[in-house]
Amino acid sequence: MRFNSELMEQKHFGQEEVRILEEIILHRRDVRGNRFLPTPVSNEILEKILLAGINGPSVGFSQPWEFVVIRDQEVKRRVRESFNAENEKASGLFDNEKSIKYRQIKLEGIEESALNLAVFYKPSAGVVLGQTSMKEVGLYSVVCAIQNMWLMARALNIGIGWVSILDPEKVKQILDAPQENQLVAYLCLGYVNEFLDRPELEILEWEKKKLLSQVVIHEKYTKPK
DSSP states (O other): OTTOGGGOOOOOOOHHHHHHHHHHHHTOOBOOGGGBOOOOOOHHHHHHHHHHHHTSOOGGGOOOEEEEEEOOHHHHHHHHHHHHHHHHHHHTTSOHHHHHHHHHSOOOOTTTSSEEEEEEEOOOSSOOTTOSSOTTHHHHHHHHHHHHHHHHHHHTTOEEEEEOOSOHHHHHHHHTOOTTOEEEEEEEEEOBSOOOSSOHHHHTTSSOOOOHHHHOOSSSOOOOO
8 A cells, every 4th residue: 555654765856746735735625515416435545545644643652543434324324413402502602603604504514425534632641752741743644534534535636524513422423432442533534525615604705815924923922901
């Protein structure tokens, strides 16, 4: 396999590879349920995406991730029920204008997508190098794996939607996950009818896209006068 470390040699990349990677990053999207097609995702494609995930960086090389692949429609239905309950709670947390807009947005594709992927953080039983001061970096490692998968999926023209409006404990029960595991992401994967040219929530004017100049601070924060 391409990701087999035994087959890897020292590699230098040129400007064309940089351009392609930039294109993939800029065209990555969080896909909603109304975009997914019923086309199946092959095991070969899924394996490429998962291999991208397990080749992500992890604190102390702990590799603290586990992935549950879900194609069963009954399991999807039960997870969708959890979404519906949590979504109803969430809609009342926004002001009137956003609450109306919130109810109009299709926020998940649990049943519409070809497959779902539950990504778990599995804590190490022992001390992890690099995780002694900041315990949360184990979780961050799992997020790095998710981003790797998201970019590989986009390169393969597969859409991914991250569903975070869920009760994680309920999802764990549905999937019979070990008690110590922590749900980090519930992802919907599948071919789509289109990839939007901009993030959908930007198009819907839910939030404005931040500029680089708004988020980069040089050397240190300036204390307010």
